[in-house]
Amino acid sequence: MFVKRYQDAKPYEAANHREVKGLRLQGFEKGGPTNQWVGMSHFLPGGGAGPDSTPFEKVYIVIEGEMTVIVNGQETVLKKFDSCTIPANEVREIVNRTNHVCVMMVVIPYPPGYQHE
Template identity: 70%
Template sequence: MHLKRFRDAQPYEAPNHYGCHGLRLQGFEEGGPKNQWIGFSQFLPGGGAGPDFTPFEKVYVVLEGEMTVIVDGQETVLSQYDSCTIAPNEVRTIENRRNDVCKMLVVIPYPPEAKTEIN
């Protein structure tokens, strides 16, 4: 088992994100997961990301608040405990349109070059 306390999570800067504070809960460390890493994102009101895409899928899980996810012009609002998978190369924009913080888990596979470094 690889244990990491929340107090020990390190911040990270996510590209093309704004009004967001990210913490790496698991990943990119010895003894941690080999296939994916887990981020905890806190989006301030008006915060968000994109539009952009990644060559790999990612999963969003809203823990608190709401997040609007926009894909192909279609808007979907994720509420507490809702989740979605963003497919590889799928262009998405996310926006916190509420006046409270949106807290979200993000599950992302390692990029191929990072995976070889970890294994």
């Protein structure tokens, strides 16, 4: 078992994100998961990401607040404990349209070619 305490989570910058602070909870470390990593993002009001896509799927889980997910012009509001899967290469945009911080977890496979320690 590999335990990582929240106090030891390191911040990371995600491309094409705005008004957000991300913490890597698991992944990219010796003894951690071998096929994916887990992040927690704190999106300020008005914060978000995209529109863009990645060559791998990802899972979003809202822990606090609300997040609007936009795919093909269709908007879906995720609320506390709602989740969604974004397939590989699907263009999406996410926007926190509330006046509260949205805390969201993301589970993403390692990038192609990444060699786990």
